Amino acid sequence: MTLQADRRTFLKASAAVGGGLALEFSFPALAKPQAKAAATEVNAWIVIHPDDRVAIRIARSEMGQGTYTALAQLVAEELDCDWNKVSAEFASPNEHVRRKRIWGSMSTGGSQGVRSSQDYVRKAGASARQMLVAAAAAQWKVPAAECSVEKGVIIHGPSKRRLRYGQVATAAAKLEPPKDVKLRDPKDWKIAGKPIKRLDIPDKVLGKPVFGTDVNLPGLLHASIAQCPVFGGKVKSVDSAEAETMRGVKKIVREADFVAVVADNWWRANEALKKVKVDWDFGANANVSDETIFKMLRDGLAEPKLAEARKVGDASAAMAGAAKVIEAEYASPYLNHATMEPQVCTAWIKPDGFVEVWTSTQNAEASLAAAAETAGVPLEKVEVHKAMLGGGFGRRGAPQDFVKQGVAIAKQMPGTPVKMMWSREEDMQHGYYRPASVVRMKAGLDAAGNIVAFEAKIACPSILALLRPEAIQKGIDFSAVRSLNDMPYQIANQQVDYAMKNPHVPVGFWRAPGLQNAMYRECFIDELAAAAGKDPLDYRLAMLKPGDKNRLVLEAAAKTAGWGTPLPAGVFRGLAVADGFGSFTAGVAEVSVKPDGTLKIHRFVMAIDSGHVVNPDTCAAQAESNVVYGIGSLYQSNTIRNGRVVERNFQDFVLPEISEMPKVETVLVPTGGFWGGHGEPGILSFAPAVLNAVAQATGKRVRTLPIKPGDLKKA
Amino acid sequence: MVKLTVNGRVHNLNVEPEMPLLWALRDELKLMGTKYGCGIAQCGACTVHVDGEPVRACRAKVADVVGKKILTIEGLSKPGLHRIQKAWIEHEVPQCGYCQTGMMMAAAALLEKKPKPTDADIDEAMTNLCRCGTYARVRKAIHAAAGQPAGKKA
Secondary structure, X not given: OOHHHHXXXXXXXXXXXXXXXXXXXXXXXXXXXXXXXXXXXXXOOEEEOOOOOEEEEEOOOOOOOOHHHHHHHHHHHHHOOOHHHEEEEEOOHHHHHHOOOOOOOOOOXXXXXXXXXXXXXXXXHHHHHHXXXXXXXXXXXXXXXXXXXXXXXXXXXXXXXXXXXXXXXXHHHOOOOXXXXXXXXXXXXXXXXXXXXXXXXXXXXXXXXXXXXXXXXXXXXXXXXXXOOOOOOEEEEEEOHHHHOOOOEEEEEEXXXXXXXXXXXXXXXXXXXXXXXXXXXXXXXXXXXXXXXXXXXXXXXXXXXXXXXXXXXXXXXXXXXXXXXXXXXXXXXXXXXXXXOOOEEEEEEOOOOOEEEEEOOOOHHHHHHHHHXXXXXOHHHEEEEEOEOOOOOOOXXXXXXXXXXXXXXXXXXXXXXXXXXXXXXXXXXXOOEEOOEEEEEEEEEOOOOOEEXXXXXXEEOOHHXXXXXXXXXXXXXHHHHOOXXXXXXXXXXXXXXXXXXXXXXXXXXXXXXXXXXXXXXXXXXXXXXXXXXXXXXXXXXXXXXXXXXXXXXXXXXXHXXXXXXXXXXXXXXXXXXXXXXXXXXXXXXXXXXXXXXXXXXXXXXXEEEOOOOOOHHHHHHHHHHHHHHHHHHXXXXXXXXXXXXXXXXXXXXXXXXXXXXXXXXXXXOOOOOOOOOOOOHHHHOHHHHHHHHHHHHHOOOOOEOOOOOOOOOOO | OEEEEEOOEXXXXXXXXXXXXXXXXXXXXXXXXXXXXXXXXXXXXXXXXXXXXXXEOOOOEHHHHOOOEEEOHHHHOOOOOXXXXXXXXXXXXOOOOXXXXXXXXXXXXXXXXXXXXXXXXXXXXXXXXXXXXXXXXXXXXXXXXXXXXXXOOO
């Protein structure tokens, strides 16, 4: 049996369970079912139509980072097809389960989308190319070595005969895939490495229904949800008498930890929800506040025995012998991802028990597992239709809370599809927040100002403890200690310790988890440079080994920014360097601070070495994105009072506006030989470069975020 | 029954007069291009035109737009792509894209009023929020659609 037959079986099976409704959507995965019957699956990643159109299957999610297009570029590069005939479609998670995870990981986080699938997707392209050429050669009865390929056309050199991919795809699919394939040297790339236009943009510009919130089905009902304001609280009792009488209301759903109203229009559901009186059991955390949380973190720092995250040399002895000792405490608040599209999940329990889910997810396999578990059915009885994500930033990966809720609601409405969407207020107050943290650093300098000893004590809630406890090693959550326990700086004596303190506030992977440490470290290095009377760039370079890619990006950013050259009056520079998520980045910020304390970021130069670059325009867009996300992080916070988040919406969790956008210059310096990410690394150097520039501008060292109005006012 | 004129078509809707226009568009007329982002007229993801003016549909009651001409992203592209949409594609503006339909509606309205907007005009008119950070490209695409390829400083 060929894979193609398997695919057809699947299509028949899905039609039998309701695939006939597929034409209701514009979701990429569902947009072209009618054409599939005539197309051939050459391998799991590549479907070729008789007219040479090539559909490339994408296993990772698309949330604006461009992975959908970049992966298609990598496959198309090795396949040697005509890019103008390429489309992308999401691989089916249900088929993925039944085909023994043939598409590898579907998880889309940690800037892994391209870098951890590039090898096997390129091999899929190269393998299919070889099979297509072999099929043509067999038809011509010539050696394959005499054939070449130009944009999806196979040419037999000696006879000049030509066959198109569409003509030989069916024969090629029947061949045994090659055991080993040779991948193209990136310097020979024609499709990968180019600023090709993203495949998902035209539909988004037309306003086509591509997002999880855009699902539309016959008989679809809508749900709005209320969870206990205090994290972890439970429903004690519900009085829904008034809500039940309201127009359009179909059902009040009560679960252990949430209440939802199902209605025929989301606004009606949400209005009725406001009239539901819920008596909550707040549990043990109703008195927790920022004060108690930061006390817990600082008390953690004072504990005698902490988990050791790094030990080099003897920091305490070297500290004792230092000419000068500098100490500082840095802190930052909880932060919501605040994706523009709130959490959303449509679920439909079919009469035969099959469960269909449509959602905006960073991990469709996790969504499928969550749906199956909640519905109480085997994995094979669930399909997850992957939508485009209205932002992700880490919110839509590990937790899958929204899928569990969506399916739980649908279970109470068997046979009826229900789209559950959170209100913005619910989304703001029920996130998986970037952890609040407190870090104390201490450095010993010798008489020349060189760092001879470095100590850091980190108190930070553990993301892994909540979401992946099996990944904790010897009491260390790597995401809580990174950038401090893996410094590129050559310092002979280092001691880094971690106090894992886990308040009840849920924490999660927020764009570049652990980035607070990069900020603390790079700001503290500037403090030390100042104490040593050294230029911040020279001070860093002196501690970076020759050939270190941190050094390369730092020099690239400094050169582009004109580090050390005069600036307009009132404008000051700051810089920072950090590596993470497979890449190396450095930034130079140019800022000014008005006498009233208003901060203006004029320019940001960001240099990145990601080894290879698959789409330079998308990488530049990610650099711009990291800058804007970083600007928000300077003044946003989620405050905890009475066990709950205080902020409710965008009026008190303020997002940067267009007027705050600085000129961003992205300097791509790929040195080859490795594959780094782009979705997150850029943000690592942003906040510290800006705060270092602010210190130059004001003489004030910001050590605690958020920056509040007036903080930067001239004294 | 309320009568709404959306993208040149008249619809009779059996909805409450206080229903926000956003939810009449999305859940009654199934026009999904207009997005919910905040419900409090902060983010602008729901921006549509009402008699040519950019309006946040999450706070406009259906009763207040009866008899007015409502234009959504689905109507903006008819008969062909609007020059704003062409510029958005040319300059690869969207990332996730969720806020972009509202962003484009706001930009199209701006160009109607100010065919050659300055950067200051853009700052004032484009109050839409984008979490992905597309602002530099939004500005560039507006200038391009206005025939100001190099961008015009205020």
